[in-house]
Amino acid sequence: MTDSPIRAGRVMRSSTGEFTIGTHLLQADVPSFGAFVKAPSPDGGEVIGLIYDVLVEDDPFVRQMIGADVKEEYIRDHRENRQVPAMVSVLVIGHRRDGRILPYLPPLPPAALDTLVTCTDDEIVAFTEDFTYFRTVLNAVNARPDELLAASLRHAAGARPGGGREFLIRAGRELARLLAFDAVRLEGLLRRIKP
Amino acid sequence: MTLELSKVAPRVSELGRSAAQRASTRASTAPRIRDLLRAHRVDAELREKVERAVKLRWVGAIPQTEPLDGAIDPPALPDRMTLVAADGSQIYPDRHGVALYYVINVGSIVLRLGTGDTPITESEPAVYFDDDDLLGEDDYPAPAQAINARRAVAEMTRLATVAVEEAKLAPTVALADGNIALRVQQEGISARERARLEHDYLAQLDRLRGAKIATASFISRPGATSVVRLMQLAEQCALDTVAEFVKHTKGRPYDGMTDTPVFEALLEPGQRSAIFRAAATQWSAPYERAGHAIHFFYVNVGAPTQPNIARVETPEWVAHDDDLLGFAHAALVEQCRVTASAYPYVLTRADELAVITSAEKANFEQMIGVELLRRGVEARPSEKAATKAIARYGKRR
Numbered sequence: 170m171t172d173s174p175i176r177a178g179r180v181m182r183s184s185t186g187e188f189t190i191g192t193h194l195l196q197a198d199v200p201s202f203g204a205f206v207k208a209p210s211p212d213g214g215e216v217i218g219l220i221y222d223v224l225v226e227d228d229p230f231v232r233q234m235i236g237a238d239v240k241e242e243y244i245r246d247h248r249e250n251r252q253v254p255a256m257v258s259v260l261v262i263g264h265r266r267d268g269r270i271l272p273y274l275p276p277l278p279p280a281a282l283d284t285l286v287t288c289t290d291d292e293i294v295a296f297t298e299d300f301t302y303f304r305t306v307l308n309a310v311n312a313r314p315d316e317l318l319a320a321s322l323r324h325a326a327g328a329r330p331g332g333g334r335e336f337l338i339r340a341g342r343e344l345a346r347l348l349a350f351d352a353v354r355l356e357g358l359l360r361r362i363k364p
Numbered sequence: 365m366t367l368e369l370s371k372v373a374p375r376v377s378e379l380g381r382s383a384a385q386r387a388s389t390r391a392s393t394a395p396r397i398r399d400l401l402r403a404h405r406v407d408a409e410l411r412e413k414v415e416r417a418v419k420l421r422w423v424g425a426i427p428q429t430e431p432l433d434g435a436i437d438p439p440a441l442p443d444r445m446t447l448v449a450a451d452g453s454q455i456y457p458d459r460h461g462v463a464l465y466y467v468i469n470v471g472s473i474v475l476r477l478g479t480g481d482t483p484i485t486e487s488e489p490a491v492y493f494d495d496d497d498l499l500g501e502d503d504y505p506a507p508a509q510a511i512n513a514r515r516a517v518a519e520m521t522r523l524a525t526v527a528v529e530e531a532k533l534a535p536t537v538a539l540a541d542g543n544i545a546l547r548v549q550q551e552g553i554s555a556r557e558r559a560r561l562e563h564d565y566l567a568q569l570d571r572l573r574g575a576k577i578a579t580a581s582f583i584s585r586p587g588a589t590s591v592v593r594l595m596q597l598a599e600q601c602a603l604d605t606v607a608e609f610v611k612h613t614k615g616r617p618y619d620g621m622t623d624t625p626v627f628e629a630l631l632e633p634g635q636r637s638a639i640f641r642a643a644a645t646q647w648s649a650p651y652e653r654a655g656h657a658i659h660f661f662y663v664n665v666g667a668p669t670q671p672n673i674a675r676v677e678t679p680e681w682v683a684h685d686d687d688l689l690g691f692a693h694a695a696l697v698e699q700c701r702v703t704a705s706a707y708p709y710v711l712t713r714a715d716e717l718a719v720i721t722s723a724e725k726a727n728f729e730q731m732i733g734v735e736l737l738r739r740g741v742e743a744r745p746s747e748k749a750a751t752k753a754i755a756r757y758g759k760r761r
Contacts, residue, residue, distance in 0.1 A: 230712070239702060245483070
């Protein structure tokens with residue numbers, strides 16, 4: 170459960186359909202795969218997305234230390250002091266403008282250096298009352314669509330009181346409708362969100 | 365392309381041949397010099413020769429109390445020890461740039477081994493633009509040698525300041541990169557500035573000595589020949605002909621042999637050589653007067669199959685204190701094992717914290733340009749710099 174947004178990083182590059190942020194460090198409160206996040210839109214609204222990839226860049230200095238018996242102090246130096254360039258990729262699934270949630274792509278992507286924050290539970294619940302974003306995720310090219318959608322549904326269920334069992338059943342029904350032509354894919358997805 | 369590789373190819377071939385020949389000569393000569401070290405490991409007559417030669421400005425290694433062929437294992441690392449390192453970088457003044465200034469950036473790290481604490485890192489930039497800082501006696505911007513010397517003083521000041529505080533908590537090793545002596549006996553630095561820089565630098569060594577800090581500098585891939593010169597003195601000079609020998613012996617001994625292959629043949633991984641005192645040179649005289657006479661040892665920071673010899677310089681009060689010397693030796697061996705590069709971790713990090721990249725320099729210049737424009741001052745490089753930049757950008761030939 171998340172009551173207040175957590176600052177996740179700043180936008181490095183963006184397009185209408187997805188964007189990437191740079192973050193200093195991987196730690197427990199940095200949003201994980203499938204988390205709902207938002208960033209300001211240049212038109213005054215908010216772009217809403219799902220984290221679909223977290224990449225820790227190759228660091229030749231770290232590579233030199235991999236074979237050594239490294240003490241805790243060195244590990245902490247790398248994790249907390251060095252600018253470890255973890256990059257978080259976000260699939261855009263909708264936006265919010267004038268207080269209204271719109272489950273389709275925004276007119277403008279976020280600008281460079283905008284701050285990405287996690288959505289609160291209330292915002293996640295409000296956004297996922299409408300399942301329109303399922304199609305955007307299922308058709309995503311760079312993300313792993315089934316894993317991403319399932320992860321987002323688990324996040325959305327967790328944001329609801331009582332674990333969101335009823336929500337997952339509704340989501341499963343919607344998936345059955347969307348994937349009626351692909352029983353194998355549907356089964357895989359349902360297994361991933363089984364309450 | 366203005367460097368026409370086809371024209372330099374023959375010289376590259378000669379360079380390769382020459383390097384291979386030198387490597388072969390050194391590989392065959394190293395065991396002989398090592399055997400000489402063993403033969404003269406405790407040699408009173410050699411010490412007498414050295415004493416006489418030093419008075420005649422001979423520049424070899426001066427034996428101390430340990431046998432010359434010593435191969436000494438590092439002591440156990442204490443459970444709790446602190447390593448401090450500092451390094452610096454700079455932007456040199458450029459009278460063709462958008463403004464006349466220079467920057468010295470000093471990076472430092474404090475690593476408290478045995479605590480599990482996150483190391484304390486810092487980068488401290490200083491920007492200079494007053495005429496007194498910028499201009500030499502000839503009214504031209506201070507030359508690179510002067511900036512380098514000022515940077516070295518800033519590095520040593522930071523090293524001492526941080527290390528003195530840490531030494532109150534645990535045994536502390538302070539590490540610097542390169543030679544431990546400040547080399548200011550150069551053209552381009554006025555006598556007055558030389559004296560001031562040397563005074564400030566020595567004052568930092570005084571602070572380190574006062575706090576009993578194991579202070580050392582690390583020289584990677586050393587090219588020194590001082591121990592080889594000592595063996596030349598042992599082998600080729602009689603006690604009563606030292607004066608003639610020193611007077612007439614010029615050039616590099618044993619066909620350009622350096623100390624490194626000798627100690628590759630002598631030291632196992634982790635071991636250090638005996639301690640030697642560096643013969644007085646123009647660099648070292650002020651250090652001797654101040655009680656910081658430069659001593660050194662070699663240490664193998666490589667692996668069993670890949671020896672890697674580094675030269676470590678220390679002031680005399682570290683060289684003659686078994687505890688401080690042991691701390692420095694053990695710390696360097698441990699540091700070089702952290703990475704696969706046989707270079708101390710804390711020095712790598714201090715460099716990383718200090719370095720000013722070309723992108724950062726460009727951003728800084730842009731910041732200056734914006735500030736100047738905001739105040740109505742035209743901000744642009746000289747015609748020469750601007751034209752060269754344009755030509756180089758579209759360089760065809």
